Amino acid sequence: MATQRKPGPRTAAKIRPTPKPKVEEKPVVKKPKETATDREWMNSIREALLQRRAAITSVVKSNRNQLADNQGESADIADRASDGFEDELAAGLLSIETAQLEEINAALERIDKGAYGVCVNCQKPIPRKRLEVLPFAKRCLKCEGMKEQAARMAPPSTDEDESELD
Numbered sequence: 001m002a003t004q005r006k007p008g009p010r011t012a013a014k015i016r017p018t019p020k021p022k023v024e025e026k027p028v029v030k031k032p033k034e035t036a037t038d039r040e041w042m043n044s045i046r047e048a049l050l051q052r053r054a055a056i057t058s059v060v061k062s063n064r065n066q067l068a069d070n071q072g073e074s075a076d077i078a079d080r081a082s083d084g085f086e087d088e089l090a091a092g093l094l095s096i097e098t099a100q101l102e103e104i105n106a107a108l109e110r111i112d113k114g115a116y117g118v119c120v121n122c123q124k125p126i127p128r129k130r131l132e133v134l135p136f137a138k139r140c141l142k143c144e145g146m147k148e149q150a151a152r153m154a155p156p157s158t159d160e161d162e163s164e165l166d
Contacts, residue, residue, distance in 0.1 A: 041128070045135050046111055052135075053104045056097050063094045100136075107136035119143050 067090055110116040117126050121143040130137055139147065 042111065042116070045116075045131065046108065049104050049108055049111075049135050053101060053108075056101050056104070060094060060097050060101065063090045063097070066090050067094070103136040103138075106138065110138070121147075 067087055107116065110118075117128075117131060118124070119126055119140040120138045122140060124140055126137055126140050130141060137144075
């Protein structure tokens with residue numbers, strides 16, 4: 001015959017705490033301690049940006065003056081056509097140079113705020129080599145490539161297309 005167990009006093013079951021779900025945290029980009037060479041490098045970048053800004057400002061003023069001087073009417077049709085072509089070229093260059101001035105000013109502002117050298121998209125450091133080549137870069141190569149690829153994929157918008165919709 002089998003022996004039966006007598007019911008004894010019940011003990012409370014051991015309660016195990018439920019594990020807390022892990023929360024994914026965004027990696028914090030820690031700014032490395034600034035050294036004297038970093039300050040020297042940053043000062044050299046600032047100086048290069050200031051020199052480039054001065055040179056472009058001079059060219060922009062020159063192009064604006066050229067456009068203002070060419071407002072006179074030429075009697076010869078060929079001269080007017082040539083002047084028109086030169087004005088279009090100068091206006092295109094002026095647009096490019098003005099955009100570059102805005103980028104330089106934004107880079108100088110990032111230096112002043114302590115955000116220079118950090119990608120505006122992914123918040124990762126931009127390699128020094130890239131900043132030495134393009135001191136007003138605001139994106140790392142990966143993010144810049146994605147931006148350019150998105151721009152190529154977007155349908156081009158022209159004034160002619162917009163006028164057809166009106």
